[in-house]
Amino acid sequence: MTGNNRQFQPKRINETNKNDLSPLILSPSRSRRNDQWIEEELLAEDDPLASNPPRPPTSSIRWNTTTTGRRGTGSRDVSIETTRQQIPVSPRRTADLYTPTTGPVQARYRRNTMFQPTPPSLPAQIAEQKKVHWLLYVGVGMIAALALWVSASTLLAWGTEKYNDIIYGNPRIYQTDYVVGHNHDSLAHPSHFIALNLHGQVIIVELPAGDPTKSIDYIGPALIAAGDEKIPITLTFSNVNKDRNVDMIVHIQDKEVHFCNNGTKFTACS
Secondary structure (H helix, E strand, O other): OOOOOOOOOOOOOOOOOOOOOOOOOOOHHHHHHHHHHHHHHHHHOOOOOOOOOOOOOOOOOOEEEEEEEEEEEOOEEEEEEEEEEEOOOOOOOOOEEEEOOOEEEEOOOOOOOOOOOOOOOHHHHHHHHHOOOHHHHHHHHHHHHHHHHHHHHHHHHHHHHHHHHHHOOOOEEEEEEEOOOOOOOOOOOOEEEEEEEEOOEEEEEEEHHHOHHHOEEEEEEEOOOOOHHHOOEEEEEEOOOOOOOOEEEEEEOOEEEEEEEOOOOEEEOO
Protein backbone atom coordinates (compact mmCIF):
# COMPACT_ATOMS: atom_id res chain seq x y z
CA MET A 1 0.00 0.00 0.00
CA THR A 2 1.02 3.43 -0.71
CA GLY A 3 0.38 4.44 2.88
CA ASN A 4 2.66 1.71 4.14
CA ASN A 5 5.44 2.75 1.77
CA ARG A 6 5.94 5.95 3.73
CA GLN A 7 9.14 5.95 5.66
CA PHE A 8 8.92 6.41 9.35
CA GLN A 9 10.41 9.73 10.33
CA PRO A 10 11.05 10.27 14.02
CA LYS A 11 9.74 13.48 15.47
CA ARG A 12 12.38 15.98 16.29
CA ILE A 13 12.40 17.08 19.86
CA ASN A 14 13.90 20.53 19.22
CA GLU A 15 11.38 21.50 16.61
CA THR A 16 8.31 23.28 17.75
CA ASN A 17 4.96 22.30 16.35
CA LYS A 18 3.43 25.15 14.49
CA ASN A 19 -0.01 24.15 15.67
CA ASP A 20 1.07 24.32 19.35
CA LEU A 21 0.63 27.40 21.47
CA SER A 22 3.31 30.04 21.32
CA PRO A 23 5.95 29.81 24.01
CA LEU A 24 5.34 31.63 27.34
CA ILE A 25 6.81 35.14 27.28
CA LEU A 26 6.41 37.42 30.28
CA SER A 27 5.94 41.06 29.57
CA PRO A 28 8.25 43.59 31.23
CA SER A 29 5.29 45.22 32.98
CA ARG A 30 4.34 41.95 34.64
CA SER A 31 7.92 41.40 35.69
CA ARG A 32 8.01 44.81 37.26
CA ARG A 33 4.74 44.05 39.06
CA ASN A 34 6.24 40.83 40.35
CA ASP A 35 9.29 42.69 41.60
CA GLN A 36 7.12 45.27 43.34
CA TRP A 37 4.96 42.57 44.94
CA ILE A 38 8.07 40.75 46.19
CA GLU A 39 9.45 44.01 47.56
CA GLU A 40 6.22 44.69 49.46
CA GLU A 41 6.23 41.15 50.84
CA LEU A 42 9.81 41.59 52.03
CA LEU A 43 9.01 44.92 53.72
CA ALA A 44 6.01 43.34 55.48
CA GLU A 45 8.25 40.63 56.95
CA ASP A 46 10.71 41.18 59.78
CA ASP A 47 13.77 43.16 58.81
CA PRO A 48 16.62 40.66 58.22
CA LEU A 49 19.22 43.32 58.96
CA ALA A 50 20.29 43.64 62.58
CA SER A 51 21.01 47.37 62.13
CA ASN A 52 17.33 48.26 61.67
CA PRO A 53 15.30 49.13 64.80
CA PRO A 54 13.17 46.33 66.31
CA ARG A 55 9.43 46.18 65.89
CA PRO A 56 7.29 47.86 68.55
CA PRO A 57 5.71 45.76 71.34
CA THR A 58 2.48 43.92 70.72
CA SER A 59 0.60 46.38 72.96
CA SER A 60 0.64 48.96 70.14
CA ILE A 61 -2.60 49.79 68.36
CA ARG A 62 -3.16 47.68 65.26
CA TRP A 63 -5.73 47.67 62.54
CA ASN A 64 -6.51 45.39 59.63
CA THR A 65 -6.56 46.55 56.02
CA THR A 66 -7.53 44.43 53.05
CA THR A 67 -5.36 44.83 49.98
CA THR A 68 -5.82 43.18 46.63
CA GLY A 69 -2.78 42.39 44.57
CA ARG A 70 -2.37 40.81 41.18
CA ARG A 71 0.42 38.33 40.63
CA GLY A 72 1.41 37.08 37.28
CA THR A 73 1.56 33.28 36.97
CA GLY A 74 2.35 32.04 33.52
CA SER A 75 0.07 33.59 30.90
CA ARG A 76 -2.77 34.62 33.24
CA ASP A 77 -3.23 36.91 36.23
CA VAL A 78 -4.49 35.54 39.50
CA SER A 79 -6.21 37.91 41.97
CA ILE A 80 -4.91 37.40 45.46
CA GLU A 81 -6.54 39.03 48.49
CA THR A 82 -4.30 39.24 51.50
CA THR A 83 -5.02 40.66 54.91
CA ARG A 84 -2.06 42.35 56.50
CA GLN A 85 -1.67 43.75 59.96
CA GLN A 86 0.02 47.15 59.87
CA ILE A 87 1.58 48.65 62.96
CA PRO A 88 2.27 52.39 63.30
CA VAL A 89 6.01 52.47 63.78
CA SER A 90 8.63 55.12 63.42
CA PRO A 91 10.24 55.46 59.98
CA ARG A 92 13.00 52.97 59.36
CA ARG A 93 16.42 53.90 58.24
CA THR A 94 17.23 53.43 54.63
CA ALA A 95 18.89 50.06 54.16
CA ASP A 96 19.71 47.89 51.18
CA LEU A 97 18.00 44.51 51.09
CA TYR A 98 19.23 41.83 48.78
CA THR A 99 17.11 39.10 47.24
CA PRO A 100 18.34 36.49 44.77
CA THR A 101 15.61 37.34 42.27
CA THR A 102 15.44 41.12 42.32
CA GLY A 103 18.89 42.10 43.57
CA PRO A 104 19.47 45.07 45.94
CA VAL A 105 16.26 46.71 47.06
CA GLN A 106 16.23 50.02 48.90
CA ALA A 107 13.99 50.09 51.97
CA ARG A 108 11.27 52.76 51.97
CA TYR A 109 10.21 55.03 54.75
CA ARG A 110 6.81 54.31 56.21
CA ARG A 111 4.32 57.12 56.39
CA ASN A 112 3.75 58.45 59.91
CA THR A 113 0.15 57.63 60.77
CA MET A 114 0.19 59.06 64.31
CA PHE A 115 -2.30 61.86 64.86
CA GLN A 116 -0.76 65.26 65.50
CA PRO A 117 -3.03 68.18 66.41
CA THR A 118 -2.66 71.12 64.09
CA PRO A 119 -1.54 74.34 65.81
CA PRO A 120 -4.01 77.22 65.84
CA SER A 121 -3.79 79.73 63.08
CA LEU A 122 -1.75 82.89 63.50
CA PRO A 123 -4.76 85.29 63.61
CA ALA A 124 -6.28 83.26 66.47
CA GLN A 125 -3.05 83.49 68.47
CA ILE A 126 -2.90 87.25 67.94
CA ALA A 127 -6.52 87.60 69.06
CA GLU A 128 -5.82 85.62 72.25
CA GLN A 129 -2.79 87.78 73.05
CA LYS A 130 -4.82 90.97 72.66
CA LYS A 131 -7.36 89.87 75.30
CA VAL A 132 -6.15 91.52 78.52
CA HIS A 133 -8.17 91.61 81.74
CA TRP A 134 -9.24 95.07 82.90
CA LEU A 135 -7.72 94.49 86.36
CA LEU A 136 -4.29 94.60 84.71
CA TYR A 137 -4.84 98.20 83.68
CA VAL A 138 -6.11 99.06 87.19
CA GLY A 139 -3.04 97.51 88.80
CA VAL A 140 -0.66 99.28 86.43
CA GLY A 141 -2.44 102.59 87.09
CA MET A 142 -2.21 102.15 90.87
CA ILE A 143 1.49 101.32 90.68
CA ALA A 144 2.11 104.34 88.47
CA ALA A 145 0.15 106.61 90.87
CA LEU A 146 2.10 105.28 93.86
CA ALA A 147 5.42 105.83 92.10
CA LEU A 148 4.33 109.36 91.13
CA TRP A 149 3.26 110.16 94.71
CA VAL A 150 6.55 108.92 96.18
CA SER A 151 8.54 110.86 93.60
CA ALA A 152 6.52 114.04 94.21
CA SER A 153 6.88 113.74 98.01
CA THR A 154 10.62 113.24 97.74
CA LEU A 155 10.95 116.18 95.37
CA LEU A 156 8.83 118.43 97.60
CA ALA A 157 10.87 117.57 100.70
CA TRP A 158 14.10 118.25 98.86
CA GLY A 159 12.82 121.59 97.55
CA THR A 160 11.59 122.67 101.00
CA GLU A 161 14.93 121.86 102.56
CA LYS A 162 16.79 123.84 99.93
CA TYR A 163 14.44 126.82 100.43
CA ASN A 164 15.01 126.76 104.21
CA ASP A 165 18.76 126.61 103.65
CA ILE A 166 18.55 129.79 101.61
CA ILE A 167 16.15 131.69 103.92
CA TYR A 168 17.12 130.48 107.42
CA GLY A 169 20.59 129.06 106.91
CA ASN A 170 22.06 126.12 108.81
CA PRO A 171 21.54 125.99 111.76
CA ARG A 172 18.13 127.61 111.37
CA ILE A 173 18.03 131.24 112.53
CA TYR A 174 15.11 133.68 112.48
CA GLN A 175 15.31 137.41 113.41
CA THR A 176 12.67 140.08 113.89
CA ASP A 177 12.10 143.48 115.61
CA TYR A 178 9.07 144.40 117.70
CA VAL A 179 8.09 146.90 120.42
CA VAL A 180 7.13 144.93 123.54
CA GLY A 181 7.67 147.58 126.27
CA HIS A 182 10.96 146.30 127.63
CA ASN A 183 13.80 148.76 128.48
CA HIS A 184 11.79 151.65 127.12
CA ASP A 185 11.87 150.37 123.56
CA SER A 186 10.12 152.36 120.88
CA LEU A 187 9.54 152.40 117.15
CA ALA A 188 12.87 154.16 116.77
CA HIS A 189 14.63 151.56 118.94
CA PRO A 190 12.52 148.36 118.97
CA SER A 191 13.58 145.22 120.77
CA HIS A 192 15.48 142.68 118.62
CA PHE A 193 14.62 138.94 118.80
CA ILE A 194 16.67 135.98 117.53
CA ALA A 195 15.08 132.48 117.29
CA LEU A 196 17.64 129.66 116.94
CA ASN A 197 17.25 125.92 116.36
CA LEU A 198 20.59 124.68 117.63
CA HIS A 199 20.75 120.92 116.94
CA GLY A 200 17.11 120.48 117.98
CA GLN A 201 17.17 122.89 120.96
CA VAL A 202 14.94 126.00 120.62
CA ILE A 203 16.62 129.16 121.95
CA ILE A 204 15.19 132.73 121.79
CA VAL A 205 17.47 135.71 122.48
CA GLU A 206 15.96 139.15 123.23
CA LEU A 207 17.89 142.42 122.99
CA PRO A 208 15.62 144.96 124.77
CA ALA A 209 15.58 148.24 122.79
CA GLY A 210 18.50 146.77 120.80
CA ASP A 211 20.87 146.85 123.81
CA PRO A 212 23.07 143.69 123.81
CA THR A 213 24.26 144.34 127.36
CA LYS A 214 20.78 143.63 128.64
CA SER A 215 20.06 140.54 126.52
CA ILE A 216 17.64 137.90 127.82
CA ASP A 217 17.67 134.21 126.80
CA TYR A 218 14.55 132.04 126.66
CA ILE A 219 14.79 128.26 126.39
CA GLY A 220 12.09 126.57 124.38
CA PRO A 221 11.16 122.90 123.92
CA ALA A 222 13.73 120.35 122.74
CA LEU A 223 13.14 118.71 119.35
CA ILE A 224 14.28 115.09 119.42
CA ALA A 225 12.73 113.57 116.29
CA ALA A 226 14.91 112.77 113.28
CA GLY A 227 15.28 115.79 111.02
CA ASP A 228 13.86 118.26 113.58
CA GLU A 229 17.20 120.08 113.70
CA LYS A 230 16.35 121.48 110.27
CA ILE A 231 12.97 122.96 111.29
CA PRO A 232 12.95 126.77 111.20
CA ILE A 233 11.68 128.60 114.32
CA THR A 234 9.56 131.73 113.77
CA LEU A 235 8.08 134.34 116.21
CA THR A 236 4.88 136.39 116.28
CA PHE A 237 3.54 138.83 118.92
CA SER A 238 -0.02 139.17 120.11
CA ASN A 239 -2.05 139.77 123.31
CA VAL A 240 -2.80 136.17 124.24
CA ASN A 241 -4.02 136.55 127.86
CA LYS A 242 -6.00 139.73 127.09
CA ASP A 243 -3.96 142.11 129.32
CA ARG A 244 -2.23 145.35 128.36
CA ASN A 245 1.10 143.74 127.38
CA VAL A 246 2.15 142.05 124.14
CA ASP A 247 2.91 138.33 124.42
CA MET A 248 5.38 136.26 122.35
CA ILE A 249 4.27 133.17 120.34
CA VAL A 250 6.93 130.66 119.17
CA HIS A 251 5.99 128.70 115.99
CA ILE A 252 7.54 125.27 115.44
CA GLN A 253 5.96 124.06 112.19
CA ASP A 254 2.28 123.51 113.15
CA LYS A 255 2.90 123.84 116.93
CA GLU A 256 2.82 127.03 119.07
CA VAL A 257 4.51 127.85 122.37
CA HIS A 258 3.23 130.92 124.27
CA PHE A 259 5.37 133.23 126.43
CA CYS A 260 3.46 135.86 128.43
CA ASN A 261 4.78 139.41 129.00
CA ASN A 262 4.97 140.64 132.60
CA GLY A 263 6.21 144.13 131.62
CA THR A 264 9.95 143.47 131.95
CA LYS A 265 10.45 140.05 130.25
CA PHE A 266 8.57 136.96 128.99
CA THR A 267 7.65 133.96 131.12
CA ALA A 268 5.80 130.76 130.48
CA CYS A 269 2.09 131.29 130.43
CA SER A 270 0.19 129.55 133.27
